[in-house]
Amino acid sequence: GAGVSQSPSNKVTEKGKDVELRCDPISGHTALYWYRQRLGQGLEFLIYFQGNSAPDKSGLPSDRFSAERTGESVSTLTIQRTQQEDSAVYLCASSLVSTGGYEQYFGPGTRLTVT
């Protein structure tokens, strides 16, 4: 079946603009995660959804970052007033259940460049 998809694949934006990144998880997966990967670095946890609620937002770097999930499906990560340090690949992952111990399937990522 279809895997996790993300859009856009690449986004170039000017400093100070807002951006929206979209994630379509695998159908039926209740858990959804957002990670950030800076160049040459590991994956940094941002936020986790269980269904449509977000029990853990502790990884969001600042109040410029927000995310929502609707219909236990699509999720949108919004970055307001982008800064150059926001440049990174933003990865979304979904998992069948939220209790852990199951594979997280990653999307291809959105490469964000803030100029």
Add this chain to the structure above:
Amino acid sequence: GENVEQHPSTLSVQEGDSAVIKCTYSDSASNYFPWYKQELGKRPQLIIDIRSNVGEKKDQRIAVTLNKTAKHFSLHITETQPEDSAVYFCAASIMGGANSKLTFGKGITLSVRP
């Protein structure tokens, strides 16, 4: 919170040799340890995982060992091939908890020389 460290940061081996990549974790409550492989420009993909109720798991040329007392786990790749060249990330999480987020190490770049 959990802290996962990987070492070394780069590893180069001759084709056919074995490669061992080590990770340490800090939170003794962590009980699920996956390894992800990320090829250049591609998404991370799970290659093997281990739960804390076992000490070793094998899948063809790949094995993972876990030492809960020392809080470290290792990925072993035997008979390495050029297509094994990639970045490998270890991670840790807590199964059954309120949050199954993965805490990743910074990754190790494995190069297999033909």
